[in-house]
Amino acid sequence: MEDNKKISSAVIRRLPRYYRYLGELIESGVQRISSKELSAKMKVTASQIRQDLNNFGGFGQQGYGYNVKYLYDEIGKILGIDTSHNMVIVGAGNLGRAICNYQDFEKRGFIIKGVFDNNDTLAGENIRGIQIHMMSELADFIKKENVEIVALTIPKQAAKEIGKVVADAGVKAIWNFAHTDLNLPDDVIVENVHLSESLMRLSYAIANRES
Amino acid sequence: MEDNKKISSAVIRRLPRYYRYLGELIESGVQRISSKELSAKMKVTASQIRQDLNNFGGFGQQGYGYNVKYLYDEIGKILGIDTSHNMVIVGAGNLGRAICNYQDFEKRGFIIKGVFDNNDTLAGENIRGIQIHMMSELADFIKKENVEIVALTIPKQAAKEIGKVVADAGVKAIWNFAHTDLNLPDDVIVENVHLSESLMRLSYAIANRES
DNA sequence: TAGATTGTTAATCGATTAACAATC
DNA sequence: TAGATTGTTAATCGATTAACAATC
Numbered sequence: 501m502e503d504n505k506k507i508s509s510a511v512i513r514r515l516p517r518y519y520r521y522l523g524e525l526i527e528s529g530v531q532r533i534s535s536k537e538l539s540a541k542m543k544v545t546a547s548q549i550r551q552d553l554n555n556f557g558g559f560g561q562q563g564y565g566y567n568v569k570y571l572y573d574e575i576g577k578i579l580g581i582d583t584s585h586n587m588v589i590v591g592a593g594n595l596g597r598a599i600c601n602y603q604d605f606e607k608r609g610f611i612i613k614g615v616f617d618n619n620d621t622l623a624g625e626n627i628r629g630i631q632i633h634m635m636s637e638l639a640d641f642i643k644k645e646n647v648e649i650v651a652l653t654i655p656k657q658a659a660k661e662i663g664k665v666v667a668d669a670g671v672k673a674i675w676n677f678a679h680t681d682l683n684l685p686d687d688v689i690v691e692n693v694h695l696s697e698s699l700m701r702l703s704y705a706i707a708n709r710e711s
Numbered sequence: 712m713e714d715n716k717k718i719s720s721a722v723i724r725r726l727p728r729y730y731r732y733l734g735e736l737i738e739s740g741v742q743r744i745s746s747k748e749l750s751a752k753m754k755v756t757a758s759q760i761r762q763d764l765n766n767f768g769g770f771g772q773q774g775y776g777y778n779v780k781y782l783y784d785e786i787g788k789i790l791g792i793d794t795s796h797n798m799v800i801v802g803a804g805n806l807g808r809a810i811c812n813y814q815d816f817e818k819r820g821f822i823i824k825g826v827f828d829n830n831d832t833l834a835g836e837n838i839r840g841i842q843i844h845m846m847s848e849l850a851d852f853i854k855k856e857n858v859e860i861v862a863l864t865i866p867k868q869a870a871k872e873i874g875k876v877v878a879d880a881g882v883k884a885i886w887n888f889a890h891t892d893l894n895l896p897d898d899v900i901v902e903n904v905h906l907s908e909s910l911m912r913l914s915y916a917i918a919n920r921e922s
Numbered sequence: 923t924a925g926a927t928t929g930t931t932a933a934t935c936g937a938t939t940a941a942c943a944a945t946c
Numbered sequence: 947t948a949g950a951t952t953g954t955t956a957a958t959c960g961a962t963t964a965a966c967a968a969t970c
Contacts, residue, residue, distance in 0.1 A: 507919075508936075508937070510936090510937065510938090511937095512912055512915055513912065515911070515912075515915070516905070516907070516908035516911040516912065517905075517908065519911065520890070520891075520907075520908070534950085534951060534952085535951075535952075536951080545938075545939060545940090546951095547938075547939050547940065547941095548937095548938065548939075550951095550952065550953065550954085551937090551938075551939085551953090551954090553953095554952090554953060554954075558952080558953060560951075560952050560953080561945090561946060561951080561952070562944070562945045562946045562950075562951050562952040562953080563945070563946040563949070563950045563951050563952075564946065564950080564951070564952085565950085565951065565952080566952090578915065578918075579911045579914055579915045579918070580914040580915055580917055580918030580919070581911060581914055583918075585914065585917065593809065593812075594805045594806070594808040594809035594812060595805070595806070595809040597805040598804065598805035598806040598809055599906070601804075601805060602906075604890075604907060605907070605910060608907070608910075608911070608914075610910060610914075648917065649913065649917075672917050672920075673913050673916065673917050675909070675910065675913055679731070679815075680731075687920075689913060689916040689917060689920065691909055691910070691912055691913035691916070693904070693906065693909055694727070694728075695810070695813075695904065696727070696731075696815060696816070696819070697727035697728065697731070698886070698902055698904055699816060699819075699821060699886065699902070700726070700727040700730065700790045700792060700819070701723055701724065701726075701727065701902055702860065702884050702886055702900060702902035703790055703791040703792055703796065703819075703821075704723055704726065704789065704790050704791055705884060705900040705902070706791055706796065706859065706860075706883050706884050706900060707789075707790070707791030707794075708718075708791070709883075709898075709900065719960075719961070721960090721961065721962090722961095745926085745927060745928085746927075746928075747927080756962075756963060756964090757927095758962075758963050758964065758965095759961095759962065759963075761927095761928065761929065761930085762929090762930090762961090762962075762963085764929095765928090765929060765930075769928080769929060771927075771928050771929080772927080772928070772969090772970060773926075773927050773928040773929080773968070773969045773970045774925070774926045774927050774928075774969070774970040775926080775927070775928085775970065776926085776927065776928080777928090
């Protein structure tokens with residue numbers, strides 16, 4: 501965390517998956533695991549697991565392996581889910597509601613402070629207690645409530661515009677579900693979830709299997 | 712397509728993005744583009760664009776560049792979206808409904824033949840004309856309707872079970888939104904959309920920016 | 923033809939895997 | 947101590963970028 505060497509995005513991409521498997525091991529009461537055992541479960545090489553983890557420090561013990569709970573917590577810290585983040589959802593359609601209703605995010609420290617939409621018939625309504633606000637209030641709300649993350653579940657044209665608005669309002673990161681790139685300044689983090697691209701990769705795999 | 716050299720998944724991951732940009736260029740009436748111009752728009756190197764495309768054939772012309780419409784169509788063929796695929800959605804929650812309502816998928820040839828759930832109060836209902844069926848009918852429906860793709864928008868435990876069921880029923884691919892790996896035979900394609908992992912990567916980026 | 927830009931080979935860079943000394 | 951397994955260095959493999967001859 502403190503030192504300067506840049507961690508490759510390939511490593512970061514794998515961390516949440518380690519975290520998930522370790523969480524499952526905890527639930528099954530497993531207290532220690534070797535890179536070899538974990539590699540068999542996860543279908544990656546043991547070497548890769550050790551290399552990945554050693555980017556962040558030595559979490560294991562020679563001759564023993566890794567303490568599951570300890571490693572789980574350490575990866576949690578690396579991923580920044582030991583602290584909470586205020587979040588809002590922009591777009592009260594099915595996708596926005598799906599995210600809002602998924603309670604596990606809250607357990608990981610992502611606190612949904614509000615949902616925004618520009619359909620006034622929704623004004624005053626709420627989703628499991630979370631208030632729906634009008635889009636016009638968005639920028640003020642972000643500043644007042646210290647919102648760090650905005651999930652954009654709106655069409656692409658609107659997403660481009662609102663992306664600029666929330667970047668100006670000072671959010672740290674945008675979770676972008678719109679089928680477009682946002683092209684914002686580099687200090688705004690953008691994590692894209694492009695479902696249509698995912699579906700096309702699936703389609704490619706169907707078209708080209710066992711060729 | 713026909714020849715045997717394996718295309719790397721890094722290349723496949725980029726194809727849908729090329730496709731999206733080319734689609735936008737068509738909409739703006741652009742007829743030709745060079746790898747250099749496209750690279751500026753997409754923020755990748757021109758060299759990478761040419762390398763990627765030449766995995767599949769020479770689509771350009773020296774001194775001219777690429778014909779936008781032609782390249783768009785060719786990438787569409789590579790991605791297999793020139794033919795249609797029957798699909799069902801398992802899970803009629805917000806996420807399942809979001810996918811069902813997203814009409815662009817149908818335009819790309821992904822035809823949603825039905826939605827399945829085990830909540831009997833939904834029996835007989837429909838989502839924009841697409842019938843909701845009970846889970847017990849799923850395997851038969853897949854065989855009868857030649858379903859190739861199943862989107863799983865159900866909790867992880869159920870997803871593991873239904874994954875096996877639909878694999879046995881002969882689907883070619885599963886679009887898995889559950890927060891788990893499915894561990895199915897290799898001949899079943901699994902494309903994962905792990906939203907919680909995406910959110911953790913975003914969280915990591917917040918925790919580690921400008922360090 | 924001259925200019926532009928591809929297709930493709932070569933060079934570089936980075937990521938993964940293998941190997942093994944350190945050490946619990 | 948002997949056995950096991952990490953942390954880490956070295957070797958390999960693959961992906962990206964650079965360069966340029968081919969050619970429209």
